[in-house]
Amino acid sequence: MGQSLSIHNLEAWYGSNKILKGINMEIRPNQVTAIIGPSGCGKSTFVRCINRMHETLPRTRVRGEISLDGRSIYDLNPVALRKTVGMVFQKANPFPSMSIYDNVVAGLRLNGMKNKQELKASAEKSLRMAALWDEVKDRLNYSGMSLSGGQQQRLCIARALAVEPSVLLMDEPASALDPIATTHIEELIRSLKEIYTIIIVTHNMQQAARIADSTAFFLSGELVEHGPTSEIFTNPHDKRTEDYITGRFG
Amino acid sequence: MEESENMSNKKKLTASLGDKTFRLLTLLMAMSVLALMVWIGWQMVDSARPSIAKFGFTFVIGRVWDPVKEQFGALPFIYGTLVTSFLALIIAAPVGLGVAIFLNEMATSKVRSVIGFLVEMLAAIPSVVYGLWGIFILAPWLRETVEPGLAKWFGFIPLFQGTPLGFSMLAGGLILAVMILPTIASISREVMAAVPNEQREAALALGATKWEMIRIAVLPYAKSGILGGVMLGLGRALGETMAVTMVIGNRPDILSSLFAPAYSIAAVIANEFTEATSDLYLSALVEIGLILFGITLILNVFARLLVWSVERGPKGGISS
Ligand SMILES: Nc1ncnc2c1ncn2[C@@H]1O[C@H](COP(=O)(O)OP(=O)(O)OP(=O)(O)O)[C@@H](O)[C@H]1O
Ligand SMILES: [Mg+2]
Numbered sequence: 001m002g003q004s005l006s007i008h009n010l011e012a013w014y015g016s017n018k019i020l021k022g023i024n025m026e027i028r029p030n031q032v033t034a035i036i037g038p039s040g041c042g043k044s045t046f047v048r049c050i051n052r053m054h055e056t057l058p059r060t061r062v063r064g065e066i067s068l069d070g071r072s073i074y075d076l077n078p079v080a081l082r083k084t085v086g087m088v089f090q091k092a093n094p095f096p097s098m099s100i101y102d103n104v105v106a107g108l109r110l111n112g113m114k115n116k117q118e119l120k121a122s123a124e125k126s127l128r129m130a131a132l133w134d135e136v137k138d139r140l141n142y143s144g145m146s147l148s149g150g151q152q153q154r155l156c157i158a159r160a161l162a163v164e165p166s167v168l169l170m171d172e173p174a175s176a177l178d179p180i181a182t183t184h185i186e187e188l189i190r191s192l193k194e195i196y197t198i199i200i201v202t203h204n205m206q207q208a209a210r211i212a213d214s215t216a217f218f219l220s221g222e223l224v225e226h227g228p229t230s231e232i233f234t235n236p237h238d239k240r241t242e243d244y245i246t247g248r249f250g
Numbered sequence: 251m252e253e254s255e256n257m258s259n260k261k262k263l264t265a266s267l268g269d270k271t272f273r274l275l276t277l278l279m280a281m282s283v284l285a286l287m288v289w290i291g292w293q294m295v296d297s298a299r300p301s302i303a304k305f306g307f308t309f310v311i312g313r314v315w316d317p318v319k320e321q322f323g324a325l326p327f328i329y330g331t332l333v334t335s336f337l338a339l340i341i342a343a344p345v346g347l348g349v350a351i352f353l354n355e356m357a358t359s360k361v362r363s364v365i366g367f368l369v370e371m372l373a374a375i376p377s378v379v380y381g382l383w384g385i386f387i388l389a390p391w392l393r394e395t396v397e398p399g400l401a402k403w404f405g406f407i408p409l410f411q412g413t414p415l416g417f418s419m420l421a422g423g424l425i426l427a428v429m430i431l432p433t434i435a436s437i438s439r440e441v442m443a444a445v446p447n448e449q450r451e452a453a454l455a456l457g458a459t460k461w462e463m464i465r466i467a468v469l470p471y472a473k474s475g476i477l478g479g480v481m482l483g484l485g486r487a488l489g490e491t492m493a494v495t496m497v498i499g500n501r502p503d504i505l506s507s508l509f510a511p512a513y514s515i516a517a518v519i520a521n522e523f524t525e526a527t528s529d530l531y532l533s534a535l536v537e538i539g540l541i542l543f544g545i546t547l548i549l550n551v552f553a554r555l556l557v558w559s560v561e562r563g564p565k566g567g568i569s570s
Contacts (some may be wrong), residue, residue: 079457106466109459
């Protein structure tokens with residue numbers, strides 16, 4: 001089941017550079033929330049705070065509160081948290097020394113799953129969900145690097161899905177995909193919200209409009225506006241949101 | 251139109267001419283390395299000829315080294331060299347890898363720079379200084395503490411039997427381990443530092459612990475480089491002369507116990523070259539050098555094959 005997220009006064013730094021300047025946001029379970037905003041405004045940093053990936057880098061700092069179904073994520077072991085909060089990165093990052101199959105089941109193996117039948121079934125299911133199964137089913141033992149960029153990204157999506165998290169963070173998962181694969185992924189996201197809470201960073205406004213229940217607009221490390229997608233796109237309250245949506249923005 | 255075509259053709263011609271000269275030049279340089287190798291090899295074979303003619307293959311398997319009776323067999327030296335080098339490798343490879351993992355993945359940047367510097371300093375110590383340390387500290391320590399202890403607990407294994415003498419293959423192996431540790435550690439560290447951070451994050455995001463991250467993301471990515479570092483360390487151990495000859499005991503025997511003294515190829519060449527008066531004696535020493543040359547060559551080819559086979563990984567991927 002998806003879990004809700006509640007974010008209070010979230011601030012994040014890279015060195016002395018303050019990237020997030022006090023974000024407050026409620027994310028409801030089993031919904032797709034789109035994060036939009038110009039390049040460099042802190043979208044990736046924001047989602048990387050939610051699975052505590054930001055703080056793994058040297059000289060970074062996070063302050064504020066994030067809770068998952070009412071429980072602070074800082075009370076959880078980060079390893080356990082990341083099994084609940086999965087992530088697909090902006091840049092595809094399959095493990096080059098592993099086969100396609102091994103990539104998909106890498107997370108399951110970390111969780112201690114050994115049963116071959118189960119692993120196989122789970123790999124197929126995840127690859128189907130990520131719209132990659134038909135392209136790779138005959139060469140599952142090939143290297144993950146033998147795939148095209150877009151295929152690699154879908155492989156990473158399958159890898160994240162395989163561990164069945166309850167929250168899925170997706171940082172521009174479709175930026176390297178062709179329209180057909182993008183459509184598949186969008187369908188996937190729409191169907192996944194039955195099970196997951198999904199937060200997706202996207203530069204594609206139409207995509208946000210198509211798949212997101214709610215949309216948040218970030219600007220220079222601040223959350224300008226967050227509301228139902230239809231409202232953000234048709235009747236934004238903030239002038240800056242309107243400018244960005246209508247493309248009158250740098 | 252025509253003129254511009256002419257121009258571009260001309261340009262192409264000069265460019266390709268430049269390319270050709272450059273290629274020829276680099277080819278020449280590459281060939282000169284090969285020529286040097288062949289020339290050295292040939293010279294050695296030539297100088298070793300009397301010994302090769304007299305002993306043939308028995309030189310390699312002969313166990314007696316008696317310059318007075320002009321009886322020369324190289325096996326004890328081959329044995330001593332291989333045993334001490336592999337002992338060094340068995341100790342230094344895991345420790346070096348551990349140091350590299352600690353420095354790269356665990357240590358804070360301050361600790362990393364201090365310990366990293368110290369490890370690199372190990373490589374800067376001259377081998378004769380290592381030898382002195384071996385004579386005055388390592389060998390007595392082995393004789394009084396380590397060897398009796400090993401004999402007590404593991405004495406049922408032939409490797410740990412016999413009188414503790416201190417000056418032994420164990421001492422040679424240990425001193426070599428210390429000497430090749432920085433090579434293995436610093437090369438492993440470099441290749442691990444070159445692993446893209448996205449790889450680490452991919453593992454962490456799946457819920458990997460730090461150790462699991464190292465196991466599934468860092469080590470597989472770096473393994474061929476690490477293997478290269480280990481082989482470089484082995485190469486250094488095989489050829490090391492001074493420190494080994496100071497602690498190994500310099501006796502051309504083949505004994506199973508690591509506590510026993512032995513002799514290495516490099517050590518015997520260095521020690522006996524000045525006293526080799528007869529042609530046969532001299533050529534025997536050259537031939538034994540040739541054998542060392544051959545051993546390193548074979549091991550390097552073997553290492554290359556190993557690197558290839560681990561690099562290949564799953565089908566269809568061309569990894570850099
Ligand atoms: N590794 C890093 N070290 C230092 N500063 C960084 C690092 N990564 C990002 N930043 C800074 O943090 C700010 C926000 O970056 P972030 O990646 O969150 O932007 P983004 O909104 O995801 O942009 P994009 O749409 O281009 O992906 C940027 O201004 C950038 O300069
Ligand atoms: Mg980003």
